[in-house]
Amino acid sequence: MAVNEKKRGRPVGKMAQLTADGILETAKCLMKENGKIPSIRALAAQLNVDPMAIYHYFENKNSLLEALTTSLVEGIYLPQVRSDWQDELKRLCVSYIAILREYSGLLQTMLSMTSQGPAQIFTERYKIIVSPLALAKQTEKDGLDLLADYLHGFALSIGCNPDESRIKTEMMNGPLALICHALESSRT
Structure with missing residues (x-):
């Protein structure tokens, strides 16, 4: 049985560098690869964080979409x-x-x-x-x-x-x- 290494909440330590820009860059890469906007879960998995960590930077999925498409x-x-x-x-x-x-x-x-x-x-x-x-x-x-x-x-x-x-x-x-x-x- 695998242990989930993701931590709940805001990232700490080495992953404390998580930023809104970093999230957007990762979302762009996933979008380019998959041809669609990534889900919050897919984005969190790629960043190795809990999905709730993304909501620390973006109020909801719509605000993430707005920031991503505008960017x-x-x-x-x-x-x-x-x-x-x-x-x-x-x-x-x-x-x-x-x-x-x-x-x-x-x-x-x-x-x-x-x-x-x-x-x-x-x-x-x-x-x-x-x-x-x-x-x-x-x-x-x-x-x-x-x-x-x-x-x-x-x-x-x-x-x-x-x-x-x-x-x-x-x-x-x-x-x-x-x-x-x-x-x-x-x-x-």
């Missing part, structure tokens, strides 16, 4: 101040698709969440990029909605295709050019 989306392209806003938008979109490709369960998780943390990051970066266009607020929002719907559809097509090499980011060039043209022609 992942923060890795997308940070716009630079350049004259070519279209190139900046393409860089943002390509990096977003790369994150969704790398963490296959991320999109489904974000779409099922009620919080807006991860979406807010993309939105803020999109607004930085299109700000030189001085779009009306509704036009800016409509452009964002169209872009997000397109990118999520593209990411879903990647997830549905067993041969990842068949769907390349270059395939986004035409649709992104069309979206950029629509935004450009909507300038106020």
